[in-house]
Amino acid sequence: MKAASTNYISDLRLKPNMGEVIEMMASAPAAETTQAKFECRNVEVFYSGKRALHGINMDVPDSGVTALIGPSGCGKSTFLRVFNRMNDTIPNARVAGQILMDRQDIYGKDIDPVLLRARVGMVFQKPNPFPKSIYDNVAYGPRIHGLAPRKSDLDTIVEKSLMRAGLWDEVKDRLKEAGTSLSGGQQQRLVIARAIAVSPEVILMDEPASALDPIATAKLEELIDELKEKYCILIVTHSMAQAARVSQKTAFFHLGDLVEYDDTQTIFTNPKDQRTQDYITGRTG
Amino acid sequence: MSAMAKTSIHQTDLARKRLARRKAKEKRFRYAGVTAVVIAMVMLGWLVVSLVGTGYTAFFQHYLTITVTLDENILDPNGARDADQLRKANYRKIIQQALYARFPEVTYRRSKRALFQIISASGATNHVRKMVYQDPNLVGRELTIVVPVSDDVDQFLKGYIDRKAPEELRRVSDQQIAWVDQLVTSGELVRKFNWRFFTAADSRDPELAGIAGAVVGSIMALGVAFFLSVPIGVGAAVYLEEFAPKNRLTDFIEININNLAAVPSIVFGLLGLAVFLNFFGLPRSAPLVGGMVLGLMTLPTIIIATRSALRAVSPSIIDGALSLGASHTQAVFHHKVPLAASGILTGSIIGMAQALGETAPLLMIGMVAFVTEIPTNIMEPASALPVQIFLWSDSAERAWAERTSAAIIVLLIVLISMNAIAIFLRSRLERRW
Numbered sequence: 001m002k003a004a005s006t007n008y009i010s011d012l013r014l015k016p017n018m019g020e021v022i023e024m025m026a027s028a029p030a031a032e033t034t035q036a037k038f039e040c041r042n043v044e045v046f047y048s049g050k051r052a053l054h055g056i057n058m059d060v061p062d063s064g065v066t067a068l069i070g071p072s073g074c075g076k077s078t079f080l081r082v083f084n085r086m087n088d089t090i091p092n093a094r095v096a097g098q099i100l101m102d103r104q105d106i107y108g109k110d111i112d113p114v115l116l117r118a119r120v121g122m123v124f125q126k127p128n129p130f131p132k133s134i135y136d137n138v139a140y141g142p143r144i145h146g147l148a149p150r151k152s153d154l155d156t157i158v159e160k161s162l163m164r165a166g167l168w169d170e171v172k173d174r175l176k177e178a179g180t181s182l183s184g185g186q187q188q189r190l191v192i193a194r195a196i197a198v199s200p201e202v203i204l205m206d207e208p209a210s211a212l213d214p215i216a217t218a219k220l221e222e223l224i225d226e227l228k229e230k231y232c233i234l235i236v237t238h239s240m241a242q243a244a245r246v247s248q249k250t251a252f253f254h255l256g257d258l259v260e261y262d263d264t265q266t267i268f269t270n271p272k273d274q275r276t277q278d279y280i281t282g283r284t285g
Numbered sequence: 286m287s288a289m290a291k292t293s294i295h296q297t298d299l300a301r302k303r304l305a306r307r308k309a310k311e312k313r314f315r316y317a318g319v320t321a322v323v324i325a326m327v328m329l330g331w332l333v334v335s336l337v338g339t340g341y342t343a344f345f346q347h348y349l350t351i352t353v354t355l356d357e358n359i360l361d362p363n364g365a366r367d368a369d370q371l372r373k374a375n376y377r378k379i380i381q382q383a384l385y386a387r388f389p390e391v392t393y394r395r396s397k398r399a400l401f402q403i404i405s406a407s408g409a410t411n412h413v414r415k416m417v418y419q420d421p422n423l424v425g426r427e428l429t430i431v432v433p434v435s436d437d438v439d440q441f442l443k444g445y446i447d448r449k450a451p452e453e454l455r456r457v458s459d460q461q462i463a464w465v466d467q468l469v470t471s472g473e474l475v476r477k478f479n480w481r482f483f484t485a486a487d488s489r490d491p492e493l494a495g496i497a498g499a500v501v502g503s504i505m506a507l508g509v510a511f512f513l514s515v516p517i518g519v520g521a522a523v524y525l526e527e528f529a530p531k532n533r534l535t536d537f538i539e540i541n542i543n544n545l546a547a548v549p550s551i552v553f554g555l556l557g558l559a560v561f562l563n564f565f566g567l568p569r570s571a572p573l574v575g576g577m578v579l580g581l582m583t584l585p586t587i588i589i590a591t592r593s594a595l596r597a598v599s600p601s602i603i604d605g606a607l608s609l610g611a612s613h614t615q616a617v618f619h620h621k622v623p624l625a626a627s628g629i630l631t632g633s634i635i636g637m638a639q640a641l642g643e644t645a646p647l648l649m650i651g652m653v654a655f656v657t658e659i660p661t662n663i664m665e666p667a668s669a670l671p672v673q674i675f676l677w678s679d680s681a682e683r684a685w686a687e688r689t690s691a692a693i694i695v696l697l698i699v700l701i702s703m704n705a706i707a708i709f710l711r712s713r714l715e716r717r718w
């Protein structure tokens with residue numbers, strides 16, 4: 001289990017020690033505990049008073065990949081946005097219930113969503129690199145959080161992040177070029193590098209491969225497989241095969257309800273609920 | 286089973302008829318569009334042709350080369366070279382004597398007067414006065430000067446006065462025509478590019494009048510308007526779009542900004558008159574006040590352009606920034622405003638182009654004065670290009686008509702250039718990534 005103090009971002013009053021930052025990037029926590037990263041208690045989300053999520057109770061493990069599946073409009077994206085409080089940025093959206101991250105209520109009064117989002121990164125369905133250079137894309141997060149006091153530190157972070165996202169070899173000679181000039185798959189990995197650069201604990205991914213071709217998708221899945229050693233990953237996907245390939249835990253949502261949540265193996269081989277069974281065998285959805 | 290059963294409903298005669306009708310309708314619509322474009326182009330072409338047709342001659346002017354004797358007895362009878370005396374001296378007589386010397390056969394008083402009328406009297410006297418004033422040592426010597434001819438002779442030489450018309454119906458007499466012909470043949474009277482039109486301020490004599498004073502006045506007023514309306518407009522737009530709470534007050538403000546954009550510009554002139562001149566006591570006719578009025582007028586345009594540019598920025602970029610832990614303010618200033626910059630710039634330039642062409646509000650605050658000096662600061666009385674056009678268009682002589690058209694051509698060229706710059710900047714900024 002990680003103590004809150006090892007996460008330098010949670011205490012920005014202290015200037016980060018670069019050695020510590022880089023060491024943290026190199027040796028992120030081992031994935032051995034069964035400790036829950038997130039505990040969701042009766043989470044509800046309302047859009048203009050209309051309930052989109054009906055009292056979700058679910059523990060997200062500290063390590064590994066947790067997949068969220070379910071038919072379109074069932075509330076997967078809504079649920080994912082609960083973890084980094086991106087729902088706060090949607091006017092008319094309201095979140096009720098309790099979400100604990102490392103036992104701490106992330107909707108508590110003492111939590112600043114801006115710092116929470118540095119701890120919980122996010123990758124969107126459509127790659128959204130900034131219209132800046134590849135370097136500046138990755139450097140943006142460390143810059144705004146003041147993680148790299150010197151240019152050389154920033155260079156190190158950018159390089160490590162791009163390496164970890166499996167993009168370094170493809171872009172190391174063109175860091176000054178526009179991030180938007182990359183292919184879709186490269187852009188998505190760039191966005192992942194950008195998220196990694198602020199040393200998050202968790203990465204949320206909302207259908208990250210839905211705009212990619214099969215080869216880019218395979219590359220991305222490989223990357224997710226590597227990243228899960230260091231980060232807690234939550235992924236929304238429409239592909240059953242992808243959920244089966246990359247995740248250890250799977251949650252099936254239906255019409256705003258969490259229908260079934262279990263080990264991925266169990267969900268795909270031996271689902272308990274009829275709705276889950278219908279969905280994974282392609283009879284609904 | 287039969288052949289009939291296999292025919293699709295899209296292959297019958299009826300279907301062909303329907304298709305023909307649809308195509309005819311589309312064709313009619315295309316013709317209507319082409320007709321509209323042709324009509325618009327013809328009107329535009331007509332405007333340009335008529336402007337250039339009447340205006341291009343104003344870019345040329347006829348000049349007379351003449352040798353004057355700077356007679357000490359006339360200019361400085363007591364030989365003191367006193368600056369005041371040199372300024373007040375009778376230069377008119379100097380010019381007259383030079384002309385009489387050139388045409389010694391002219392003796393009648395009336396003929397002498399007619400002869401003097403072929404050159405620009407104040408143009409020539411002011412020219413010589415300035416030279417002598419700068420270098421008093423010239424007194425007593427001979428000097429060859431090149432001076433504009435009078436507007437009537439200029440118009441005659443440009444072909445606007447018919448030499449076959451009865452003498453009493455034209456503004457140049459037979460005698461004057463004879464002199465002019467003689468001077469043209471001898472090469473003393475030539476046509477040159479009219480630099481004075483671009484370097485001089487307004488004048489009572491068309492042959493001496495230029496647009497420089499009005500252009501400088503316009504530039505000063507636009508500068509004031511720019512520094513007033515762009516920072517305030519962009520700041521207000523960013524605040525309203527991104528930070529203002531959405532409530533009744535901000536709704537009310539928004540509606541009123543949209544209304545302001547539709548308020549006739551003369552109303553802003555009245556506002557300027559009441560507030561800047563009458564209440565704050567700022568000087569009349571000053572580019573400072575004109576600029577402030579124009580700035581107020583363009584403010585809504587810039588606010589609206591900036592807000593729509595901000596709204597056009599893809600929300601996914603902002604989501605990306607927020608998801609990295611950027612605050613809302615950081616997301617706005619690091620991403621939204623830079624991405625909206627080209628739209629903001631275009632809106633500002635187009636607002637400024639509008640302000641440049643505006644006349645009515647300037648009339649209200651007195652920027653319509655007859656100003657013969659090029660203003661040197663924003664508190665001095667000045668005119669503006671569209672107001673200058675308005676003033677000239679009111680004068681009767683033929684020479685003013687060509688200068689009016691020429692000034693309009695200059696104004697249009699500046700406006701088109703500003704819009705072209707706006708388009709260029711937009712494409713440049715957008716192509717960067």
Ligand SMILES: Nc1ncnc2c1ncn2[C@@H]1O[C@H](COP(=O)(O)OP(=O)(O)OP(=O)(O)O)[C@@H](O)[C@H]1O
Binds near residue numbers: 075
């Ligand atoms: N910004 C919003 N405003 C209002 N309603 C919303 C908003 N976002 C989502 N909803 C509603 O909430 C419900 C859940 O939407 P959500 O986007 O979470 O579904 P999803 O499972 O991610 O679907 P998909 O697989 O198509 O992405 C839907 O009924 C949707 O209409």
Ligand SMILES: [Mg+2]
Binds near residue numbers: 076077078206
């Ligand atoms: Mg979704």
